[in-house]
Amino acid sequence: MTVIILAIVIGLAFGVVLDRIGATNPTVIGKMLNLTNLNLAKTILLAIGTGSLLMFAGQMLGLVDVGHMSVKSAYIGVFIGGLLLGTGWAVAGYCPGTSVVAAGTGRKDAWFFIAGGLLGAAAYMVTYPSWKAWGLLDSIAGGKVTLGTVPGAKYDGLSALPGDVLGIALGLALIALAFALPTRMSPKAPEMLPAE
Amino acid sequence: MLLNWKTGGLLLGLVFFAAVLLVKPIGVSTQFVILDGIVADAITPELITKTDEGYTSTNAYLAKSNGKYAKAASNPLNYSFIFVAAMILGGLLSSRLRGGVEKGEREISALWRANFGDSKVKRYAAAFAGGFIVLYGARLAGGCTSGHMMSGMMQTSLSGYIFALGAFGAAIPVSLLMFKKGV
Structure with missing residues (x-):
């Protein structure tokens, strides 16, 4: 029961915040992706950095359960899937999370995105055996790995660097990048965007 | 706001x-x-x-x-x-x-309207097709912008970085090609 209450509280908060940062608006997404307004990119970088900093600092202080980490596997399909997702994200201006929140705000096109998404997920359920047979779901570089080795975690490290210290350092780097990134830039300078 | x-x-x-x-x-x-x-x-x-x-x-x-x-x-x-x-x-x-959300914006967002006009059918079709590709890709990748990119990079997971590279690597060129008129 507690877990259901947490789902409602955290889910509500996530929905409200995604809406208030503009992520439910396809125009805001489009202007980030065509590099005319990077305000949302700054928001996302600051959020990832803040989350990382708090989580790893909390782990070092013993306040955050390392067992709550959930690291996904690395395989070639992650990159191919990323390319597909990126394409649809640019076309529609929604990703899975922002589409459901946008539908809640009253955007009708978001419901069409969700309907297409349900069909796309179903198509993957049917074609999954082929991807598996092609070996594109086979782990690479150790599969479920973090960049450093996080003390007490059930995941291996890609390097022997202390994973919690590295996590804090990367968190600070992402926050610094959020501050360094200009809000507006010329649409003709795509090479300026960091490959995050 | x-x-x-x-x-x-x-x-x-x-x-x-x-x-x-x-x-x-x-x-x-x-x-x-x-x-x-x-x-x-x-x-x-x-x-x-x-x-x-x-x-x-x-x-x-x-x-x-x-x-x-x-x-x-x-x-x-x-x-x-x-x-x-x-x-x-x-x-x-x-x-x-x-x-x-304002009336017209609920069906077609401003940036789409500036580039592709007032057709709701066109916008809904693009949203539907986009949704299909996004979720097919997300399931192939094993996660989306929330799970792979935000949660993943926050935990310094390798897969989160690979995913973000793919997602932005495709999204930026596609967006640059599609949305040339600003709002």
Whole structure:
């Protein structure tokens, strides 16, 4: 029961915040992706950095359960899937999370995105055996790995660097990048965007 | 109306932190599969079956990882599914508090209108097709912007970086080609 209450509280908060940062608006997404307004990119970088900093600092202080980490596997399909997702994200201006929140705000096109998404997920359920047979779901570089080795975690490290210290350092780097990134830039300078 | 990036980024970071502190990292796209599973199992009940060890399915994807998706589809009142349902309510609440999305904007957002005009059919078709590609890609990748990119990079997972490279690597050129007129 507690877990259901947490789902409602955290889910509500996530929905409200995604809406208030503009992520439910396809125009805001489009202007980030065509590099005319990077305000949302700054928001996302600051959020990832803040989350990382708090989580790893909390782990070092013993306040955050390392067992709550959930690291996904690395395989070639992650990159191919990323390319597909990126394409649809640019076309529609929604990703899975922002589409459901946008539908809640009253955007009708978001419901069409969700309907297409349900069909796309179903198509993957049917074609999954082929991807598996092609070996594109086979782990690479150790599969479920973090960049450093996080003390007490059930995941291996890609390097022997202390994973919690590295996590804090990367968190600070992402926050610094959020501050360094200009809000507006010329649409003709795509090479300026960091490959995050 | 919108939060500035410092406040918004801090709040979003706190939500991601709260999730991993209290339960587990945030993820969304799996729930599209779970809803598909619920619907498909209602139509053809033999899709998901209960076994001595748990759940399994005639669909290989629902049956993978010891039937964890089959189990979730059979028990929709689980954390991840309710979480996504609550996100819709979060959107509703936030939009009510700021006076809602304007009439024309609800069907076609400003940037789309400036580049592709007033046809609702065109916009809805693009949203539908985009949704299809996004969720197919997210399931192939094993996560989406929330689970792979935000939660993943926050945990310094290698897969999160690979995913972000692919997602932005495609999204930026496609957006540059499609949306040339500004608003």
